[in-house]
Amino acid sequence: MTRSLRGRLVAAVAAVAVLAGAAACTSKGTDEADDLSNPGDCKVVVDVAVSSEKIDLATELAKSFNQQKTKVGDSCVFVRPKSKASGEAMQRLAEGWDEKAEGAPRPVIWSPASSAWGAVLDQRLAAQGKPAMAGQGTPFMNTPLVIAMPKPMAEALGWPDKALGWSDLIDLTTNPQGWAAYGHPEWGPFRLGKTNPNFSTSGLHAFIAQNYAAAGKTKDLTEEDLNRPEVLDANAKVESAVVHYGDTTLTFLNNWYRADQRGNPFTYASAVAVEEKSVIDYNTGNPDGKLDPGEEPRKPKVPLVAIYPKEGTLFSDNPFFILNASWVSDEQRQGAQAFQQFVQQPENQQKALQYNFRPGNPQVAIGDPIVTGNGVDPGQPQTLLQVPSPAVTSSLIDRWNEQRKGARVLLVMDISGSMGDTADKDRNLTKLELAQQAAIDSLDQFKPEDEVGLRVFSTNLGPGQNQTYLDLVPIAPVSSNGEQLKTRIRDLRPTNGTPLYDVANQSFTTMVDGYDATRINAVVLLTDGKNEDGNSRDDRQQLDDAVRTLQSQSQGENAKPVRLFTIGYGADADLPTLKQLAEATNGAAYNASDPKSITKVFTAVVSNF
Amino acid sequence: MRRALAVVAAVAMIALAFLVRSRSDTGGGGGDGPATVVCARELAAACQALQAKNPWLTVVTEDANRTLTTLTAAGFDPGAAEIDGWLVPAPFPAMVDETRARTGAGSALGEPTKVLARSPLVIAVWNDRRQALRSRCGEDLTWKCIGEVAGEPWGDVGGQASWGEVKPGLANPAETAIGLLGAGQAAASWFGTSDYAANDFADPAFRAWFERLARASQSSGTGTGTPLDQMLSLGPAAFDLAGSTEAAAGPSISTSRDKDRLGIVYPAPEATADVVLAPVAGSEAGARVKRLFESPDAAAALAGAGWRVDGQPAATGLPPDTALPADDGLPRPGVLQALRSLWEDVTR
Numbered sequence: 030m031t032r033s034l035r036g037r038l039v040a041a042v043a044a045v046a047v048l049a050g051a052a053a054c055t056s057k058g059t060d061e062a063d064d065l066s067n068p069g070d071c072k073v074v075v076d077v078a079v080s081s082e083k084i085d086l087a088t089e090l091a092k093s094f095n096q097q098k099t100k101v102g103d104s105c106v107f108v109r110p111k112s113k114a115s116g117e118a119m120q121r122l123a124e125g126w127d128e129k130a131e132g133a134p135r136p137v138i139w140s141p142a143s144s145a146w147g148a149v150l151d152q153r154l155a156a157q158g159k160p161a162m163a164g165q166g167t168p169f170m171n172t173p174l175v176i177a178m179p180k181p182m183a184e185a186l187g188w189p190d191k192a193l194g195w196s197d198l199i200d201l202t203t204n205p206q207g208w209a210a211y212g213h214p215e216w217g218p219f220r221l222g223k224t225n226p227n228f229s230t231s232g233l234h235a236f237i238a239q240n241y242a243a244a245g246k247t248k249d250l251t252e253e254d255l256n257r258p259e260v261l262d263a264n265a266k267v268e269s270a271v272v273h274y275g276d277t278t279l280t281f282l283n284n285w286y287r288a289d290q291r292g293n294p295f296t297y298a299s300a301v302a303v304e305e306k307s308v309i310d311y312n313t314g315n316p317d318g319k320l321d322p323g324e325e326p327r328k329p330k331v332p333l334v335a336i337y338p339k340e341g342t343l344f345s346d347n348p349f350f351i352l353n354a355s356w357v358s359d360e361q362r363q364g365a366q367a368f369q370q371f372v373q374q375p376e377n378q379q380k381a382l383q384y385n386f387r388p389g390n391p392q393v394a395i396g397d398p399i400v401t402g403n404g405v406d407p408g409q410p411q412t413l414l415q416v417p418s419p420a421v422t423s424s425l426i427d428r429w430n431e432q433r434k435g436a437r438v439l440l441v442m443d444i445s446g447s448m449g450d451t452a453d454k455d456r457n458l459t460k461l462e463l464a465q466q467a468a469i470d471s472l473d474q475f476k477p478e479d480e481v482g483l484r485v486f487s488t489n490l491g492p493g494q495n496q497t498y499l500d501l502v503p504i505a506p507v508s509s510n511g512e513q514l515k516t517r518i519r520d521l522r523p524t525n526g527t528p529l530y531d532v533a534n535q536s537f538t539t540m541v542d543g544y545d546a547t548r549i550n551a552v553v554l555l556t557d558g559k560n561e562d563g564n565s566r567d568d569r570q571q572l573d574d575a576v577r578t579l580q581s582q583s584q585g586e587n588a589k590p591v592r593l594f595t596i597g598y599g600a601d602a603d604l605p606t607l608k609q610l611a612e613a614t615n616g617a618a619y620n621a622s623d624p625k626s627i628t629k630v631f632t633a634v635v636s637n638f
Numbered sequence: 639m640r641r642a643l644a645v646v647a648a649v650a651m652i653a654l655a656f657l658v659r660s661r662s663d664t665g666g667g668g669g670d671g672p673a674t675v676v677c678a679r680e681l682a683a684a685c686q687a688l689q690a691k692n693p694w695l696t697v698v699t700e701d702a703n704r705t706l707t708t709l710t711a712a713g714f715d716p717g718a719a720e721i722d723g724w725l726v727p728a729p730f731p732a733m734v735d736e737t738r739a740r741t742g743a744g745s746a747l748g749e750p751t752k753v754l755a756r757s758p759l760v761i762a763v764w765n766d767r768r769q770a771l772r773s774r775c776g777e778d779l780t781w782k783c784i785g786e787v788a789g790e791p792w793g794d795v796g797g798q799a800s801w802g803e804v805k806p807g808l809a810n811p812a813e814t815a816i817g818l819l820g821a822g823q824a825a826a827s828w829f830g831t832s833d834y835a836a837n838d839f840a841d842p843a844f845r846a847w848f849e850r851l852a853r854a855s856q857s858s859g860t861g862t863g864t865p866l867d868q869m870l871s872l873g874p875a876a877f878d879l880a881g882s883t884e885a886a887a888g889p890s891i892s893t894s895r896d897k898d899r900l901g902i903v904y905p906a907p908e909a910t911a912d913v914v915l916a917p918v919a920g921s922e923a924g925a926r927v928k929r930l931f932e933s934p935d936a937a938a939a940l941a942g943a944g945w946r947v948d949g950q951p952a953a954t955g956l957p958p959d960t961a962l963p964a965d966d967g968l969p970r971p972g973v974l975q976a977l978r979s980l981w982e983d984v985t986r
Contacts, residue, residue: 412801412875
C-alpha cells in the first residue's frame with residue numbers, strides 16, 4: 030500500500046476552500062454587479078481561483094474592480110474570486126477541472142501561493158501530452174518562508190548575532206540533551222512544526238529548503254542529490270523532530286498561541302516553518318490571520334521571530350496565471366489582463382501590506398508592518414533558493430511521503446444510533462455509511478509502516494452490554510492489518526448512545542500508555558453527537574476531568590504528546606466541546622457538519638500524519 | 639545653416655506624420671484590413687501603446703526565439719502567414735535569413751526598416767554588491783569579471799558571507815532577445831572585441847568562463863519575469879546583478895522602492911539593442927505596418943517605453959545625454975546563433 034498523492038490532493042484542503050468560497054458568495058439578487066454572486070449586465074465573467082490565505086484581499090480587490098465596470102468590447106468585466114488551495118487547484122486543472130464535480134467554475138485566472146505550482150501543473154500536462162496551461166505568471170505579492178521561533182529560543186541559539194539555518198536545527202534535533210545543551214532543560218527536546226507538502230505551500234517550500242541545506246546547494250537540486258546518503262540522513266533527522274504535519278500552518282499557530290496564553294509556548298513546538306506574514310499575524314495577536322466577530326487582537330506574551338535560513342529560502346510569490354485553457358475566451362483573457370493590471374496599481378498593491386505581504390509591484394515600498402518590531406526583517410532574505418525543476422519537485426513530494434515521520438494512530442468511530450440517520454438522500458446513504466467509506470479511503474493515505482488501530486464507541490457494548498468502547502482492530506502496521514481495518518469498518522452498524530467524554534479520555538490514555546517517541550501519536554475521534562451516556566448529571570464533571578487529563582499529559586518538557594484530532598460530524602455534533610478536547614492536546618478540531626464533506630475532512634485530518 | 643536644415647527636416651517630418659497618420663487612420667495603402675505584428679517581449683510596452691492608437695493593429699507579444707523558430711520552420715509559408723511584421727532587435731531578422739538560406743528556403747521577411755530605436759545593454763547591480771566587487775573587478779564592472787566570480791561565495795570576493803554565492807542574472811539566450819544580446823556582449827567582454835567567431839568558442843578557457851557564467855545565471859531566481867524583474871520584486875535574494883537594456887532598467891529602477899540601493903552600469907565594450915520592424919515577405923499589410931512603425935507615433939511609443947529614439951526626449955529614469963556607439967557592438971548574427979547553442983550545451 031502506498032500513500033496516494035493524487036488521492037490526497039483530490040480531497041485535500043477543499044473543506045477550507047468550500048467554506049471560504051461560500052463566504053465570498055453572498056447574493057443580493059439584484060441586477061447590479063455590486064457583489065460577487067451576480068455579474069449583473071456584465072457579460073465577461075472572469076473566475077479566479079486563489080489560494081485561501083489571500084481570498085479576503087482578492088475579494089476586496091475584485092469588488093473595487095467590478096465597480097469600475099471596465100469594458101472589453103461592448104461588455105463590462107466581472108471578476109469573481111473563489112478560494113482554492115494551491116495543491117488541490119493544481120490537481121483539478123491537470124485533470125481538466127470538472128465543474129459539476131467541483132461545484133466551482135473553471136478559472137480564467139489561477140493564483141496559487143507559489144509559482145512552483147504552475148510549473149508542476151505544466152509538467153503534469155506535458156506528461157499527458159497536453160500543452161502548458163500556466164506558463165509564466167505575474168507575481169502579485171510576496172512572502173518568504175521562514176522558521177518561526179519563540180524569541181527566547183532563537184536567542185538561546187545565538188540569534189540575532191548568529192545567522193541560523195536548517196543545519197542548526199538538525200544539530201539540535203540530534204543532540205540528546207535537546208534544549209538542555211543550550212541551558213534550558215525545561216524546554217525539553219527540540220520539536221518542529223511543518224505542514225504536509227502535498228497540500229501546503231509552506232510545507233513544500235520547507236521540504237525543498239531542507240533538502241537543499243542537506244545537499245549543501247542553493248540551486249540545481251537533482252534526483253541524484255535526493256538519493257545522497259547525507260540528504261536522506263538529514264531528512265530523517267528533521268522529520269524525527271516533527272510534532273505533527275497537517276494541511277495548514279494555522280493549526281500550529283493557533284496551538285502555539287493558546288500555549289502562550291497559558292504561559293508556556295516552549296514545549297508545544299520549538300520552531301515552525303511558516304510564511305513571514307504568519308509571524309506578523311501572530312505577533313500582532315491574530316495568529317490565524319483573521320478576526321472572528323467579537324475578537325480583538327491580543328499580542329502574545331512571548332513573540333515569535335522569523336529566522337531567515339542562512340542556507341537560503343523560497344518566496345511565495347502568489348503569481349497570477351491567466352490560463353491558456355480551452356475554456357478561456359479572448360474576451361475573458363482581456364478581462365483577466367485588465368484585472369491583473371488593476372491589482373498591480375500602487376494603490377492596490379499597498380493593500381498587500383495591510384495583509385502582511387510584501388507588495389509584488391516594486392514601486393510600492395516595503396514598510397510597516399514588515400518591520401523588525403514585528404519579529405521580521407525587511408532586509409532579509411539574502412539568498413534565494415532556486416525552485417527545483419518540476420520533475421524534481423514532484424519527486425520531492427513523492428519522497429516526503431516515504432520519509433515523513435511515522436504515525437501511530439487510534440481511529441475512534443462513533444457508532445451511536447444517530448449514525449444511522451440518512452445523510453445523502455440522492456444515494457440513500459446514512460451518516461455511518463458515508464463515514465465508513467471516508468475512513469476506508471483514508472487508510473490508503475497511510476504508509477505501510479504507519480500503525481493504525483480501530484476502536485468504536487457507543488453505550489451498552491460488549492458481551493455484558495456494559496462497555497463504552499470496543500477495540501475491533503489492535504494497533505499494528507497498516508501493511509499487516511489494512512485489510513482487516515477495512516473489513517471491520519465496513520461491517521460497523523449503528524447502536525446506542527454517545528459516551529463521548531469517557532471514550533475521548535480513555536482513548537487518549539491508551540495512546541499515552543503505548544506512546545512511541547519515534548512516531549506521531551494521535552487519536553482521530555469521529556462523532557456525530559454530544560455526550561450521551563445515560564447520565565447527564567455528571568457531564569460537566571466528566572468533561573472537566575477529561576480536559577484536565579488531556580492537558581496534563583500534553584504539557585511540560587517530559588510530556589508524551591498524543592494529539593487528539595476530532596471530527597464533528599453532522600449537524601448535531603458538539604463542535605465547541607470537540608474543539609476544547611482537541612485543543613487540550615494541541616491537536617485540532619475539524620468540522621464535517623455537512624456529512625457529504627466527510628471524505629475531504631478525513632483527508633485533511635490524515636494530512637497531519 | 640544647420641538650424642535652417644533642422645527646421646526643414648522638422649517640417650518634413652510633420653508633413654510625413656500627417657500623411658502616415660491619415661493613411662493609418664484609413665487603413666492606408668497595401669490593403670486596409672487588420673494587421674498583426676509580433677513584438678519581442680522586450681518591446682511589449684511600445685507595441686501596446688501603438689496598438690491603443692491603431693485599432694486595426696493586433697499585437698502578439700512573445701519571446702524572440704519563439705518567433706524565430708516559427709519563421710525558420712521548414713513548413714513556414716510567408717504567403718499564408720498570419721503575421722505581417724516583426725518588431726525585434728536587429729540581429730534576429732538576419733538570423734532568420736541566414737537560417738533559411740542555409741536550408742535553401744526562400745526569404746520569410748522583407749527588407750527591415752532602418753533602426754527605429756536603440757537601447758544600451760546595461761547591468762543593474764545592487765550598490766553594496768557593486769562596492770564589494772571593486773576589490774576584485776576594479777572600478778569598471780565588466781561581464782568578464784562577473785563571469786570569473788560567478789558562483790563564488792561572496793565572502794571570498796569581498797562581500798558578506800550572508801549574501802551567499804555571487805548570483806548574476808542573464809535572461810535565457812535560448813528564449814529571449816535580451817538574453818542573447820547580453821550573452822553576446824558578455825562574450826565580447828571576454829574576447830575584448832565583438833569581432834569574434836564561433837570557432838573561438840573552442841578555447842577551453844573561454845568555455846570554462848562561459849559555462850560558469852551561464853550556470854550561475856540560469857540557476858538563480860524564481861523563473862518568473864526577467865532577472866531584473868525578480869531583483870526589483872524580491873530584492874538581492876534573487877540576483878546580485880542582472881543584464882538588461884537601459885530601456886527596461888532605467889525607468890523601472892527610478893520608480894522602484896529600491897532606487898537608492900540599485901544602480902546601472904554601462905559595461906565595456908558598449909553594445910546596444912537596435913530595434914527594427916521586419917515585414918513578412920509578401921504580406922499585403924506589411925508595407926502599411928512598416929510605415930506605422932516608422933511614424934512619429936511609433937517613435938513616441940518607443941521613446942515612452944524607455945528606448946532611445948532620435949528626436950524624442952529620453953524617458954524618465956534615463957540619463958539625457960548618453961552618447962551611443964556607432965554600431966550595436968555585437969557579433970555577427972550567425973555567431974550569436976552559435977553562442978545560443980553553446981549556452982544550451984553548457985547549461986544542459
